[in-house]
Amino acid sequence: MRAATDLPAPLDNPFRSSVWPRIAGVALLVYVVWACAQMDISWARVEIGLENAAHFFSRLFPPNFTRWEILVKGLLESLQIAVLASALGIVLALPIGLCASRNLMPAWASWPARFLIVTARSFHPVIVAIVFVKAVGFGALAGVLALTVASIGFIGKLFTEAIEEISLKQVEAVRATGAPFASVLGFGVLPQVFSRFIGFATYQLDSNLRNSTMVGIVGAGGIGGTLFAAFQRFDYDFVCAILLSIIAIIMAGELMATAVRRIFIGNATFADLWRRGRAAPKLQPLQDD
Amino acid sequence: MLTLQHLSKSYVAGVPVLQDVNLDIAARGITAIIGPSGTGKSTLIRCINRLIEPTQGAILFDGTDVARLSGAGLRHARRHIGMVFQEYNLVERLTVMENLLSGRLGYVSAWRAWRRKFPPADIRRAFELLDVVGLTGFANQRADALSGGQRQRVGIARAVMQEPKLLLADEPTSSLDPKTSVEIMQLLADIARSREIPVLINMHDVELAKRFADRVVGMSGGRIVFDGPPGDLDDGKLKVIYGGEGWLH
Amino acid sequence: MASTPTAMQSPVAAREWRRFTSAQRLARFAVYLVMTAAIVASLQTIEIIPEFLADAPEQVVDLLSRMWPVDWAHYPGTVHEALVETLNIASLGTLLALVLALPVGILAAHNLVPSTPINLLAKLVLVSSRSVNSLVWALLFVGIFGPGPLAGTLAIAFRSIGFVGKLCGEALEEAHAGPIEALTAAGASWTSRLTFGYWPQVKPAFWSIALFRWDINVRESAVLGLVGAGGIGMALDAALNLFQWDRVAVILIAIFAVVVIAEVVVTQLRKRVI
Structure with a gap:
């Protein structure tokens, strides 16, 4: 392709890039250098770190499962937090998301609902957990409430977007049959958004599972508190055991989420689930995780 | 059966789309509404079941003024008025059977509808109607897997499921090829005859209107400018409806 | 019929x-x-202590009264610097993730690297990156590099590799075969097929993914400081430990503002660029 530059008329080069990408590239480079200097990031620090890393990893292994009772108790509490927060979050997010959709609802209903969703989305669950720990004390309840807020933000936003993209012609036809509002929702709206809803509901369960292992860092229950404490005591082999267990649970959760998607979107039976080949229904890429 | 009195509609104040429309639909027969695009044919049809809110006037249907109804009253009126749409407006992700049963939503509680527990009589009628419209065996197909003509047949069957006292059709053949259009019109004519209900169709194909309608209503500029049997529709009348004459012959 | x-x-x-x-x-x-x-x-x-629950409304009122009036004077020095550091962590982390994720994403795409073991290995890397929460990554890097923004940047980067790599890999696998077949027929090498066949097709997706991830990372980098990995979370942690709720309030407002601004910027950029 280099040969193209030898041609007399450079305009004929189909791969000639405009100047702007180059300017943007240089600006980006300048920014990287500036930011590294600001934050005291240098190769020397990375080098020191890399020496530490070997030592650090040797202390992670082998994982130490001797205190498995604490481990299991913490994991169970994380699971409980994730299950309850997902259930509560979904139940609350559906009406809020419906209210927020501008094509079905009047402005006086959609604006407050949209504001609620934006607020719920703006804060990381761990920050929300801090506030709830203050309000309802240390423990799992604060974690449940914090992740419920996060679920409302995430599902509410995606559900609203899904409803706003539906075809109103289909809704109009159901309305024309004299159906009551609840039946219009059930036959005109829900079928159009159902598969996407299952997609992000299972995704949220996944995400709550991950976050329920973290809210413990600020005292909101689950395995996170144990993990943080182990870190601070340099109890790295226990840390390793906790991390491995968390990863195993999250992977099991993902498998279950895939099965649920196949059952509800792909109408799969148990026999289909065991059979290979039929891929899980493809999800629309989600903007959050 | 249906009487429209002084019906007017303006989307923007001062720019009326329908102006003082008065129309009397008898208890039987097919009435075709023809007229140039943008003359308010669709608005007129949609005002009758209040998918569009009329600005003024009365819609007397079966003794009540639909224009004054709201809430449950309006829903009860709507379930006696079947509607067929230009783009079929089927719920794409539901099966043919579910689309047909959605015609019964005005009669079945939302709780039963959500669980798909429809009365056996409804399901039996749905199967019979599938036979009538020539879609035997399609009950469990998803609506988005059907061709245009098949979809419109489902659309008609859904409207008939309501056991309507009046059938409205908004450009039912405009998205279909000529052969399928004739088939669909024939189906609507058969239904009008066998069920003894009036059918109000708006269409822009004058030849189809002449062939199937018992009565033709011509609209122009939001007003009715012709009303009579299809035989009376000569070139002079068409000129009044559509304006110009270069397009004739 | x-x-x-x-x-x-x-x-x-x-x-x-x-x-x-x-x-x-x-x-x-x-x-x-x-x-x-x-x-x-x-x-x-689940363990819920009823006394705590009954106490909640009172505690919320107490919390709000401690937060008000907001300590605006705290913003100019400490909070502002921490906020800028948070944005730097998010941006540098995202850039590093893009650089690291692209090769992994390519290795995961079967149509580019037609070797199932390599694809699976790459996918394993992506899955492990996503399975570990950014706070855990932060804990690990604080353990290795000590507290500070370096650990935060690396945590953001390593957490993002999975997200970016997975979506890029999928975008590559969905690329139309036509232009690539044409290039192959013309005898183009693997690299020029990548540059002139795939890249133009996945470019919009790539920048869209990058912007999305940056938006997410702005949110995530705000909490990393709670475990010592730099940014506004450290200021939040300090204020929390001293029960300075009026300062906590100003920090929360700052986070809210920056997150909303980031979302607006991303939405606007997406409209322009893509």
Whole structure:
């Protein structure tokens, strides 16, 4: 392709890039250098770190499962937090998301609902957990409430977007049959958004599972508190055991989420689930995780 | 059966789309509404079941003024008025059977509808109607897997499921090829005859209107400018409806 | 179209209508059952202290009264610097993730690297990156590099590799084969096929993914400081430990503002660029 530059008329080069990408590239480079200097990031620090890393990893292994009772108790509490927060979050997010959709609802209903969703989305669950720990004390309840807020933000936003993209012609036809509002929702709206809803509901369960292992860092229950404490005591082999267990649970959760998607979107039976080949229904890429 | 009195509609104040429309639909027969695009044919049809809110006037249907109804009253009126749409407006992700049963939503509680527990009589009628419209065996197909003509047949069957006292059709053949259009019109004519209900169709194909309608209503500029049997529709009348004459012959 | 076998038409049994087959209903029922069981079991066993719950409204009122008036004077020095550091962590982390994720994403795309073991290995890397929460990554890097923004930047980067790599890999696999076949037919090398066949097709997706991830990372980098990995979270942690709720309030408002601004910027950029 280099040969193209030898041609007399450079305009004929189909791969000639405009100047702007180059300017943007240089600006980006300048920014990287500036930011590294600001934050005291240098190769020397990375080098020191890399020496530490070997030592650090040797202390992670082998994982130490001797205190498995604490481990299991913490994991169970994380699971409980994730299950309850997902259930509560979904139940609350559906009406809020419906209210927020501008094509079905009047402005006086959609604006407050949209504001609620934006607020719920703006804060990381761990920050929300801090506030709830203050309000309802240390423990799992604060974690449940914090992740419920996060679920409302995430599902509410995606559900609203899904409803706003539906075809109103289909809704109009159901309305024309004299159906009551609840039946219009059930036959005109829900079928159009159902598969996407299952997609992000299972995704949220996944995400709550991950976050329920973290809210413990600020005292909101689950395995996170144990993990943080182990870190601070340099109890790295226990840390390793906790991390491995968390990863195993999250992977099991993902498998279950895939099965649920196949059952509800792909109408799969148990026999289909065991059979290979039929891929899980493809999800629309989600903007959050 | 249906009487429209002084019906007017303006989307923007001062720019009326329908102006003082008065129309009397008898208890039987097919009435075709023809007229140039943008003359308010669709608005007129949609005002009758209040998918569009009329600005003024009365819609007397079966003794009540639909224009004054709201809430449950309006829903009860709507379930006696079947509607067929230009783009079929089927719920794409539901099966043919579910689309047909959605015609019964005005009669079945939302709780039963959500669980798909429809009365056996409804399901039996749905199967019979599938036979009538020539879609035997399609009950469990998803609506988005059907061709245009098949979809419109489902659309008609859904409207008939309501056991309507009046059938409205908004450009039912405009998205279909000529052969399928004739088939669909024939189906609507058969239904009008066998069920003894009036059918109000708006269409822009004058030849189809002449062939199937018992009565033709011509609209122009939001007003009715012709009303009579299809035989009376000569070139002079068409000129009044559509304006110009270069397009004739 | 009425050419269906007559056997389907008449027997009464065939005319029964069920939305789903019994096997499909069994599967759905099982999901409902598991869900209900999980919720009931969690409700029964989760530890909730009733006294704390009864106390909650009072505590919320107390919290709000401690937060008000907001300590705006705290913003100019400490909070502002921490906020800029947070944005730097998010941006540098995202850039580093893009650089690291692209090769992994390419290795995961079967149409570019037609070797199933390599694809699976790359996918394993991506899955592990996503399975570990950014706070855990932060803990690990604080353990290695000590507290500070370096650990935060690396945590953001390593957490993002999975997200960016997975979506890039999928975008590559969905690229149209036509232009690539044309290049292959013209004898183009693997690299020029990548540069001139795939890259133009996935470019919009790539920048869109990058912007999305940056938006997410702005949110995530705000909490990393709670475990010592730099940014505004450290200021938040300090204020929390000293129960300076009026300062906590100003920090929360700052986070809210920057997150909303980031979202608006991303939405606008997406409209312009893509």
